[in-house]
Amino acid sequence: DAGVTQSPTHLIKTRGQQVTLRCSPISGHKSVSWYQQVLGQGPQFIFQYYEKEERGRGNFPDRFSARQFPNYSSELNVNALLLGDSALYLCASTPTERGTGELFFGEGSRLTVL
């Protein structure tokens, strides 16, 4: 079975632009979480979605938004990009809503903001 897939794998944007990152969860997984990993740091929680509804939000500005589709795939949108948004964006899926188990991570989308 395919794991979590993310696209694009790499992208370069300039300050002020907008970006959309995509994630397809493992088949049968209904929850998707997004994490930001800045170089040299651990991942930071951005959002969790379950059954198309937001279940959790981290300490990120409103420039960050996400949604989940009926097929459980998800998009992360970041508007008005700043240099500090440069990071690896990780998507993780889980079969259930409640946070007691393993997060299954994709390989990430590496965003560079110039």
Add this chain to the structure above:
Amino acid sequence: AQSVTQLGSHVSVSEGALVLLRCNYSSSVPPYLFWYVQYPNQGLQLLLKYTSAATLVKGINGFEAEFKKSETSFHLTKPSAHMSDAAEYFCAVSDRFSGTYKYIFGTGTRLKVLA
């Protein structure tokens, strides 16, 4: 609020030597604790997790960790390092009552294995 501290951003060991990666946590409620590994240009993979069953947790690839409540620690060990263990390791804590996958990750420890 929960937090995780990983002592040592870089650790070097010789092949065959003991691996010890340190993790201390802070949590006002009983935590769930995890160790993840990240190989270059890859996502994170779960090594092991503590969810209040046995305090000594065995994971994949010969790794294990012991939950010590009195020391608020969850250190990761492996008796004998292999070259393939070279990677970055992250400790994470979760609030078991939050109902979400808002895990708090440490800053990571990069393990180097010397031949």
